[in-house]
Amino acid sequence: xxxxxxxxxxxxxxxxxxxxxxxxxxxxxxxxxxxxxxxxxxxxxxxxxxxxxxxxxxxxxxxxxxxxxxxxxxxxxxxxxxxxxxxxxxxxxxxxxxxxxxxxxxxxxxxxxxxxxxxxxxxxxxxxxxxxxxxxxxxxxxxxxxxxxxxxxxxxxxxxxxxxxxxxxxxxxxxxxxxxxxxxxxxxxxxxxxxxxxxxxxxxxxxxxxxxxxxxxxxxxxxxxxxxxxxxxxxxxxxxx
Amino acid sequence: xxxxxxxxxxxxxxxxxxxxxxxxxxxxxxxxxxxxxxxxxxxxxxxxxxxxxxxxxxxxxxxxxxxxxxxxxxxxxxxxxxxxxxxxxxxxxxxxxxxxxxxxxxxxxxxxxxxxxxxxxxxxxxxxxxxxxxxxxxxxxxxxxxxxxxxxxxxxxxxxxxxxxxxxxxxxxxxxxxxxxxxxxxxxxxxxxxxxxxxxxxxxxxxxxxxxxxxxxxxxxxxxxxxxxxxxxxxxxxxxxxxxxxxxxxxxxxxxxxxxxxxxxxxxxxxxxxxxxxxxxxxxxxxxxxxxxxxxxxxxxxxxxxxxxxxxxxxxxxxxxxxxxxxxxxxxxxxxxxxxxxxxxxxxxxxxxxxxxxxxxxxxxxxxxxxxxxxxxxxxxxxxxxxxxxxxxxxxxxxxxxxxxxxxxxxxxxxxxxxxx
Numbered sequence: 001x002x003x004x005x006x007x008x009x010x011x012x013x014x015x016x017x018x019x020x021x022x023x024x025x026x027x028x029x030x031x032x033x034x035x036x037x038x039x040x041x042x043x044x045x046x047x048x049x050x051x052x053x054x055x056x057x058x059x060x061x062x063x064x065x066x067x068x069x070x071x072x073x074x075x076x077x078x079x080x081x082x083x084x085x086x087x088x089x090x091x092x093x094x095x096x097x098x099x100x101x102x103x104x105x106x107x108x109x110x111x112x113x114x115x116x117x118x119x120x121x122x123x124x125x126x127x128x129x130x131x132x133x134x135x136x137x138x139x140x141x142x143x144x145x146x147x148x149x150x151x152x153x154x155x156x157x158x159x160x161x162x163x164x165x166x167x168x169x170x171x172x173x174x175x176x177x178x179x180x181x182x183x184x185x186x187x188x189x190x191x192x193x194x195x196x197x198x199x200x201x202x203x204x205x206x207x208x209x210x211x212x213x214x215x216x217x218x219x220x221x222x223x224x225x226x227x228x229x230x231x232x233x234x235x236x237x238x239x240x241x
Numbered sequence: 242x243x244x245x246x247x248x249x250x251x252x253x254x255x256x257x258x259x260x261x262x263x264x265x266x267x268x269x270x271x272x273x274x275x276x277x278x279x280x281x282x283x284x285x286x287x288x289x290x291x292x293x294x295x296x297x298x299x300x301x302x303x304x305x306x307x308x309x310x311x312x313x314x315x316x317x318x319x320x321x322x323x324x325x326x327x328x329x330x331x332x333x334x335x336x337x338x339x340x341x342x343x344x345x346x347x348x349x350x351x352x353x354x355x356x357x358x359x360x361x362x363x364x365x366x367x368x369x370x371x372x373x374x375x376x377x378x379x380x381x382x383x384x385x386x387x388x389x390x391x392x393x394x395x396x397x398x399x400x401x402x403x404x405x406x407x408x409x410x411x412x413x414x415x416x417x418x419x420x421x422x423x424x425x426x427x428x429x430x431x432x433x434x435x436x437x438x439x440x441x442x443x444x445x446x447x448x449x450x451x452x453x454x455x456x457x458x459x460x461x462x463x464x465x466x467x468x469x470x471x472x473x474x475x476x477x478x479x480x481x482x483x484x485x486x487x488x489x490x491x492x493x494x495x496x497x498x499x500x501x502x503x504x505x506x507x508x509x510x511x512x513x514x515x516x517x518x519x520x521x522x523x524x525x526x527x528x529x530x531x532x533x534x535x536x537x538x539x540x541x542x543x544x545x546x547x548x549x550x551x552x553x554x555x556x557x558x559x560x561x562x563x564x565x566x567x568x569x570x571x572x573x574x575x576x577x578x579x580x581x582x583x584x585x586x587x588x589x590x591x592x593x594x595x596x597x598x599x600x601x602x603x604x605x606x607x608x609x610x611x612x613x614x615x616x617x618x619x620x621x622x623x624x625x626x627x628x629x630x631x632x633x634x635x636x637x638x639x640x641x642x643x644x645x646x647x648x649x650x651x652x653x654x655x656x657x658x659x660x661x662x
Contacts, residue, residue: 050656053570055569055570055655055656055659056654056655056656075574075575076574076575076576079569079572079573079574079575079577080572080574082569082570082571082572082655083571083572083573084572088570088571090659094563094567094659096564096567099254103254107568107571108571108572111568111571111572111573111574111577112572153571157572
C-alpha cells in the first residue's frame, strides 16, 4: 500500500475556539491509482490533501507512506520526500514571476541530488507539450500553459505521486481538458494521481472518487466510466505540440 | 555549502530582476564603505603631510613658549593669547654656557603683520623678527643674497630678507638686492621704517596650510620694539649640538626659567619647553583622535545602511511568502530557505562593499590629485586595513541584518506560506 491513513484528525485552535476539520479519516491508496477527493468548500478536502502531501501534520492518527510511519520523519526528511517522491500542482499555478519556464521547472531540482538539470527539465516540458517555450518568461504564457509548466515542475523529480489541488479551477474548459488529459496520461504511465476538486466533471476523470463532507468520508466509489480513458482513446482535439 | 554555491546564479538573477530596489538597498552600504575609505585615506595623507613637514625641521630643536599647558595639549600661546612672561633676561640666562651647555643656537621670535612698500608698490604681509642664527635653526635656504648675520641681528641693523612671493610682487623685474623698502605696522602710530633688501628666500610653497613665501624676515630688536612696540617674545627656539642632548637641555632650560621667574613648584610653571618629539606626539594624538572620530561616523552610516538592508529584506520576505511556501512544497529545507535569504543579503552588501571600495579609492585619489595640484606634498595613501575593515564591516552587516529576515522566512510553515495572500 502506498498511502495508508488510520483515523486521521486535524484541529485548528483559534484563540480557544477549536475547529475540527477532519474527524477520523481512514483511507488506503494503492500505487497507480487515480483518486479524486470531492467535496464542497469547507469540507476538509484540501486539508486532507495537505496532510497526505506532507505540507501539514495531522493532530492525531497514523499516516504510513510506503509502509513507513511519517511520525518518525523530521522536517528535513519531509522536505526530502516532498522533493523526491511527490509532486504538487496548485490551483493558482505558483510559478516564479519574471523567471523563465525552464528555470521554473529546474527549481525543484536545485533542492535534489539529481544532476543534468537542464536536460531533465527540458524532457519534463516536452512531456507536457511545451518543448518550444523553454525561454519564455512565466508571465508571457497563457493560464493553460502555466498549469502545464506546473505539471512539468511536479514531474521533473520523477515522483511516485502527483497531488493536484483544483488544477482546473483557474482555467477555461478547453485548457482544463488539456490539463486533465495530461494527468490521465501520467496515470497511465504508472504514476499515482491524487486530485482534489469540488467539480463532479473534473472528478469523473479519476478511477476512484471519495466524497468528503464535514471532515468525514461519506462515500468511496469506483468510477468505471472514467473520462480519462475515453479522452485518451479519442485523443479528442488535444493540441500538445 | 554545495546548495549555497549552486544558488548564487539564481540569486543574482533574482536580484538583477529587481534592479532599482537592489540598487537603493545597497546605496547605504556604498556610501558607508566609501566614506570609511575616504576618511581613513585622507586622515593618513594629512597626518603624513604634517608630520613630514615637522620632521624636516630636524630633531634637535627645542621650543619655549610662554604660558602654562598640560602634558599632551597644545599651549595657550598657539590660540593667539598674548602672554608677556617670556622676556630678554630669560633668553640671556639661557645663553649662559655653564647653565645650558648643549644649546648651540638660541633665537627669539616675534611675528606680526605689516605693510611693505617699495616705490608705489605696497603689499600686506607677515614679518618674522628674529636673530641671525634663525637661518640654522629653521634650515632657511636662500634663492639669492644672504640672510642677516648674528652681528647684524644683534645690532638691529635695518636689513630685510624677502619671501619669494613678496620679492616677486614688489620687484617684478628683479634687481631687489640693495633696494630700500619701508615697513609700517598699521595697528599703531609708529612711522614707516626703511630697510635695505639683502636677500630673497628660496621658494617653499605652502606648508601646514600657510604660504611660506608670503613673509619677510628682519632683525629681532627692530621688529619687537620699533614695529610691534613690545618688550616680550612670542617664542624662543633652541638648537642643541646633538639630538641625544635634547632631553637634558630641556631640563636645564626649565631650571633656568624657574629660577628667573622665581617658581618653586613645577605645577606653577608659566612656560612650556618642548622638543619636536613632543610636538609630533601631540599632533599624532590630535589627528588620530580626529581620524577615529570621523571613521566612527562613517561606520555609523554603515550600520544605517545595514538597517536599510534588513528593512528591504523583511519586505522581501513578506512579499515572497508564497514563494517561500512553494519552495518548501517543492522540497526546500528550512536551512536552504534561510541560506537563500542570507545569501541575498550577503550578495547585496558584498556588491555594495565592492562599489564602495572602488568609489572610495577614486574619491581619495581625486582629492590627492587636487591637493598636489594645490601645491601640497600629498601622498595618496590607501591603507589595506581600511579596505579590510570596510569589507569586514559591510559583510558582517549583511550577515547580521540579513539573518533576522532569513530566519523569519525559514520558520514559515509551508502550507501557511502557500495560503498567504
